[in-house]
Amino acid sequence: MTDATLNPSRSLNPFSGLMSGTVGPVTVVVLAIISIWYIAAVALNTPFQRDLYERGGLTDVTLTQMMTDTLSQDRPVLPAPHQVIVEIWDTTVNKSITSKRSLVYHTGITLSSTLLGFLIGTTLGILLAIGIVHSRVLDKSMMPWIISSQTIPILAIAPMIIVVLNAVGISGLLPKALISTYLSFFPVAVGMVKGLRSPEVIHMDLMHTYSATRLQAFWKLRLPYAVPFLFTSMKIGMAASLVGAIVGELPTGAVAGLGARLLAGSYYGQTVQIWSALLMAAFLAGALVALIGVLEKLTLKRMGMAQ
């Protein structure tokens, strides 16, 4: 009955069919982004194109010709989406993975330090949270430092970390990974402190009446309660970790990695290369966060917490 009365009013809106699922809205948003990108590309690249025409003495260029030219410059202010896609295609599919020109190779470099840093950061964050939850002294003494550590711009501290570690003989993957760690331990520590403290008083009282030890209360109560918090903070931590890895590649003049790609691109004004590296970083972050999302779903389902 409700269906019958609802349907006619629904069909009055021509967009209702398009916007009802998820495919419709997602497509609309993607199309909107791409068209805004194209409009911006034309607008931003036109002044340089005009200059070119003037210098070349060309006066009667048609609008279509001009549009085509602005969207196919070698070093545009803002490359058009298709230029970036072509560049990504060229540097991933058409290059062997071992080649220095392969974007897959550079992504792999960044990915490895992201993952290593994330792993160390998550472990560190969890350990800090456990300490903070169980010891008032640690809570009072560590928490202010943890928070203030994140107020320092990472761009300022990244070169210091690299220089200091180099001085003591640590180089290669680890210094970059430690910058990822620096960024990713924070959300995990804060989220886990919140999670480990989230059991209700009634549950803690129950543990008390069972005469459970702190260790038992931790394994059987606090940790399971903290799992959803852990996954949420791991998603943030993973994204921060990727940022850390890229930033870690910038100040050292690294020759490999997405950060190095960005740096090289900006040295030589290779805007298409910069944007393709940026897009690749975005894809990578999206994929990594989605992966944690899948792990979260599987874990919660296994634990019986997903209804």
Add this chain to the structure above:
Amino acid sequence: MNAIASAKDTEMVAMTQSASPNRVIDIEKLSLTFETNDGPVHALADIDLKIEEGDFVSFIGPSGCGKTTLLRVIADLERPTAGSISVNGVSPEEARLNRAYGYVFQAAALYPWRTIAKNVALPLEIMGLSRAEQQERITRNMELVNLTGFEKKYPWQLSGGMQQRASIARALAVEPDLLLMDEPFGALDEIVRDHLNEQLLQLWAKTNKTVVFVTHSIPEAVFLSTKIVVLCPRPGRIYDVIESDLPRDRRLDIRETPEFLKIAHRVREGLKAGHSYED
């Protein structure tokens, strides 16, 4: 023949002796004062109370009379500031370490990530019992609360009444000397509550546990208890202790008998008198 008869007699004597009530809880001049920013709050003052083995004792009183606090003191969840309390002849803390308590809260407090059987197993895991022993206790206690067949269900798949029954099974699985219940049916509707009250009495008859039960329902207190403790607030103190002479084997329709109504009347009078200085 004579020898057998006298042997029987001595057995009878021995039985009556062992059946003679043992004191489980002995509270003397107990007080508990919380220090707050607005000055001291006298949660409990001058409590004297004896509870014998096999008793079903109800604490009844208005909100803030300290009935839950008194139960928490017995369970070693709060420490008294004056007076003495012994459980099974030792301090509440020692009794707790001996796992003398099964505590049932107002909310079922089941762990959402554990099945019902695993929830019942929780205290058993903490006690370090063997798998076989755990399984045996789970089966037995789930049967006691009529939840056989729901072992693999998660808490959210059960009704409120069933969840509370599961939490009672969890408390009983510890095989405690004392079953402490803090308004366990307070959040349930009256029909379910009546039903669970009857089940609880049967359970009590079967297990012969000592039960301390907090409630603010007069019919519930009178229906369940052998001893009703009426408390009044500010400071929390005992106003009246009523020994019920109702038979131990009770059905819900006992609530219409004059004997029942007489006790209920005395409880109501006690609650009124304890409250009389208030508006």
